[in-house]
Amino acid sequence: xxxxxxxxxxxxxxxxxxxxxxxxxxxxxxxxxxxxxxxxxxxxxxxxxxxxxxxxxxxxxxxxxxxxxxxxxxxxxxxxxxxxxxxxxxxxxxxxxxxxxxxxxxxxxxxxxxxxxxxxxxxxxxxxxxxxxxxxxxxxxxxxxxxxxxxxxxxxxxxxxxxxxxxxxxxxxxxxxxxxxxxxxxxxxxxxxxxxxxxxxxxxxxxxxxxxxxxxxxxxxxxxxxxxxxxxxxxxxxxxxxxxxxxxxxxxxxxxxxxxxxxxxxxxxxxxxxxxxxxxxxxxxxxxxxxxxxxxxxxxxxxxxxxxxxxxxxxxxxxxxxxxxxxxxxxxxxxxxxxxxxxxxxxxxxxxxxxxxxxxxxxxxxxxxxxxxx
Amino acid sequence: xxxxxxxxxxxxxxxxxxxxxxxxxxxxxxxxxxxxxxxxxxxxxxxxxxxxxxxxxxxxxxxxxxxxxxxxxxxxxxxxxxxxxxxxxxxxxxxxxxxxxxxxxxxxxxxxxxxxxxxxxxxxxxxxxxxxxxxxxxxxxxxxxxxxxxxxxxxxxxxxxxxxxxxxxxxxxxxxxxxxxxxxxxxxxxxxxxxxxxxxxxxxxxxxxxxxxxxxxxxxxxxxxxxxxxxxxxxxxxxxxxxxxxxxxxxxxxxxxxxxxxxxxxxxxxxxxxxxxxxxxxxxxxxxxxxxxxxxxxxxxxxxxxxxxxxxxxxxxxxxxxxxxxxxxxxxxxxxxxxxxxxxxxxxxxxxxxxxxxxxxxxxxxxxxxxxxxxxxxxxxxxxxxxxxxxxxxxxxxxxxxxxxxxxxxxxxxxxxxxxxxxxxxxxxxxxxxxxxxxxxxxxxxxxxxxxxxxxxxxxxxxxxxxxxxxxxxxxxxxxxxxxxxxxxxxxxxxxxxxxxxxxxxxxxxxxxxxxxxxxxxxxxxx
Ligand code: HEM
Ligand SMILES: [Cu+2]
Numbered sequence: 001x002x003x004x005x006x007x008x009x010x011x012x013x014x015x016x017x018x019x020x021x022x023x024x025x026x027x028x029x030x031x032x033x034x035x036x037x038x039x040x041x042x043x044x045x046x047x048x049x050x051x052x053x054x055x056x057x058x059x060x061x062x063x064x065x066x067x068x069x070x071x072x073x074x075x076x077x078x079x080x081x082x083x084x085x086x087x088x089x090x091x092x093x094x095x096x097x098x099x100x101x102x103x104x105x106x107x108x109x110x111x112x113x114x115x116x117x118x119x120x121x122x123x124x125x126x127x128x129x130x131x132x133x134x135x136x137x138x139x140x141x142x143x144x145x146x147x148x149x150x151x152x153x154x155x156x157x158x159x160x161x162x163x164x165x166x167x168x169x170x171x172x173x174x175x176x177x178x179x180x181x182x183x184x185x186x187x188x189x190x191x192x193x194x195x196x197x198x199x200x201x202x203x204x205x206x207x208x209x210x211x212x213x214x215x216x217x218x219x220x221x222x223x224x225x226x227x228x229x230x231x232x233x234x235x236x237x238x239x240x241x242x243x244x245x246x247x248x249x250x251x252x253x254x255x256x257x258x259x260x261x262x263x264x265x266x267x268x269x270x271x272x273x274x275x276x277x278x279x280x281x282x283x284x285x286x287x288x289x290x291x292x293x294x295x296x297x298x299x300x301x302x303x304x305x306x307x308x309x310x311x312x313x314x315x316x317x318x319x320x321x322x323x324x325x326x327x328x329x330x331x332x333x334x335x336x337x338x339x340x341x342x343x344x345x346x347x348x349x350x351x352x353x354x355x356x357x358x359x360x361x362x363x364x365x366x367x368x369x370x371x372x373x374x
Numbered sequence: 375x376x377x378x379x380x381x382x383x384x385x386x387x388x389x390x391x392x393x394x395x396x397x398x399x400x401x402x403x404x405x406x407x408x409x410x411x412x413x414x415x416x417x418x419x420x421x422x423x424x425x426x427x428x429x430x431x432x433x434x435x436x437x438x439x440x441x442x443x444x445x446x447x448x449x450x451x452x453x454x455x456x457x458x459x460x461x462x463x464x465x466x467x468x469x470x471x472x473x474x475x476x477x478x479x480x481x482x483x484x485x486x487x488x489x490x491x492x493x494x495x496x497x498x499x500x501x502x503x504x505x506x507x508x509x510x511x512x513x514x515x516x517x518x519x520x521x522x523x524x525x526x527x528x529x530x531x532x533x534x535x536x537x538x539x540x541x542x543x544x545x546x547x548x549x550x551x552x553x554x555x556x557x558x559x560x561x562x563x564x565x566x567x568x569x570x571x572x573x574x575x576x577x578x579x580x581x582x583x584x585x586x587x588x589x590x591x592x593x594x595x596x597x598x599x600x601x602x603x604x605x606x607x608x609x610x611x612x613x614x615x616x617x618x619x620x621x622x623x624x625x626x627x628x629x630x631x632x633x634x635x636x637x638x639x640x641x642x643x644x645x646x647x648x649x650x651x652x653x654x655x656x657x658x659x660x661x662x663x664x665x666x667x668x669x670x671x672x673x674x675x676x677x678x679x680x681x682x683x684x685x686x687x688x689x690x691x692x693x694x695x696x697x698x699x700x701x702x703x704x705x706x707x708x709x710x711x712x713x714x715x716x717x718x719x720x721x722x723x724x725x726x727x728x729x730x731x732x733x734x735x736x737x738x739x740x741x742x743x744x745x746x747x748x749x750x751x752x753x754x755x756x757x758x759x760x761x762x763x764x765x766x767x768x769x770x771x772x773x774x775x776x777x778x779x780x781x782x783x784x785x786x787x788x789x790x791x792x793x794x795x796x797x798x799x800x801x802x803x804x805x806x807x808x809x810x811x812x813x814x815x816x817x818x819x820x821x822x823x824x825x826x827x828x829x830x831x832x833x834x835x836x837x838x839x840x841x842x843x844x845x846x847x848x849x850x851x852x853x854x855x856x857x858x859x860x861x862x863x864x865x866x867x868x869x870x871x872x873x874x875x876x877x878x879x880x881x882x883x884x885x886x887x888x889x890x891x892x893x894x895x896x897x898x899x900x901x
Contacts, residue, residue, distance in 0.1 A: 206611020
């Protein structure tokens, strides 16, 4: 089947655009790196060749009629206009072909739905416009954001090799293990897709969907969100690193230690400068997509923060908006997404950046207490 | 009904009123048909302009021309305008012009309602298009407007969008009632149901589909309206609602809707192919049954648009089998068209060129439909450019080419003049090349992993996107030629005889060209 794919590729590419064949003219699905993706690929190629065969016969007869039975060739029209036998035949033959096709498709589908006996469970949550991965048995989790710089997107800088398909923190999974994904979303519907795994499943607020994969080949696999989820739908890629098991175990240990350290940050005494510095980076990843790096926003959906009533007003109200969000708008509740240090840093930053001169600050500890009172 | 038809019969010696009131107040099926067709073409150009914006942005990777917010508004408005503004009204226009002529009726059964259902459309689209200039912009959630993106997260203009959809729905339902009433009550004596031209049959079935599903569309947008403005939570998980419910309701409308956009084209093609093959349509009865079967099955396949939503396995299997099944009657249609051409005596005037392209390219769209119906494979195809390729293959060379074929076929009857055959053939070939260049590479893009509805893409997709954009510009520009051809034809040229096509059959060719303002005031005899 893989040979077929290459042949089709070469054929179509070669036929259509011979002069341009040096460029990236991928024309077919990838067979991928999992059992599921290979099954899907085989189904895809089978049905493709069935369609080609039907097409050759039907269009063949049609072109024959167009060339041979032309009035200008002196063709006289025949008189027949019905034949029940023929009609029944060309109802039944396609039916049989479809039944034959449905059998392997059913088997593959049943296999894809079997999410039992997983070795590792990862909860995947879609947010506008990033993914959160939580290793639910290991008690840590993190966000995965696009890292392609805005300058590349706006054509001010040459585009990198993995343009739009690169993130800060990829998902990491061990090879050879059955990994189960539990998918949901925080705001609108997203869809998590890694073509090489043959896994695509919608992440829907209020629902938990399941999918699974077992990757045999270490490597970095890239995909994208495939359900329109708002303005930055095209800018929330999925990157998964499949690594050998030992490497995975070390990585998990590191993550746990880092999570512990994050928790300690809350207790530390922070200065204004430290908060502003941390705030600037945290703001860039969590807030700038909507409110813009210079706080100018994109009204009316995304209000400006520079000089805004919230950012230059009462501290408690400001904390409330950031921690609890504003229901019915795109402003999410960041209390559950960011740690206390980042929340405190961002709020402090917003009150003292871009000409906002409140001069006050809030510490991670205060945020921690605020959240606990609720 | 008969009373209305009666008064009409009495003043048949009147020509059209003069000035603007002819168009505002007309109850004449030919005038209303023309207005529908002109409106549809205007919307086609507007929706096409938006497509040009989309393709210009996608010409190269990176953001060049528009911002992602506006890009989403363009894809949404393009889809809505093409579906509800271009394709559907064009078929209603053809129905208005041709159904009375084909069944030997003096007019549509409900002429005043006919006027009303047309004039609602410009109102609806004025509202819809005006959202582009509102604060927060036009709808930006795709023509499928999935909740909660379109409810909790929608722009303020969403309420106007809902209102516009309601008006369009009312218009469509009234149009459909009119078609049913006309076809069932006003056929000339002797024209039994199984003697009706295929175009009349397919439209009758389409009209029933419309009546069945437009209220469902109205229901789903009303639920949105309640969620947005009156605090309900039909689709809001936080309030105990269900975002997936939206998709079930939407696609219960949406799948029959795609057949609403193709069945009348099936009918027109079934008139045109026999005419230019000089041979009767093969398997008329089977064609009627196949149309009916498609219509019935179309209510049972909606969740094939939702294979990745997390439907339980049993549901998934049911919808996969039902979808595969619908390909069978669709196949029967294609086979019968080919059998009609087989051993005919063919000539290739513009209507026939469009009809042949229809058969080939629609079938390619059917093939990709078959691939999409295989649920496990759909996990890879879904929401990629492969789906975009699929539905553009069934809609552009399907619905749109069907409309062009019909227009060229009946233009002599409408205007009284022959159109310019050379220009029409040029229109055909440029459209054919342009549309294949635009949409064929989209299959490759989808299979290589490019999601749909994105304003910017990874570098490996750059080459085919550029090809596609070039094809799209070519296709878009070519449509101005069609405008020229029609205007030229309406203004004069070679006079058309009553029956300009040697092999054409049907009552419409028995009245002079152009068809007089009032026709069949006394019903013809059908043998
Ligand atoms: C052989 C018959 C057909 C089959 C088996 C078929 C199957 C499918 C399937 C399975 C999908 C969902 C793909 C996905 O989203 O993953 C789809 C999408 C679509 N089909 Fe078809 N189809 C057929 C014919 C048609 C026709 C005749 C039309 C319209 C004239 C049509 C219009 C559409 C549209 C508009 C969509 C995409 C809707 C959207 O998501 O925006 N299809 N088709
Ligand atoms: Cu469908």
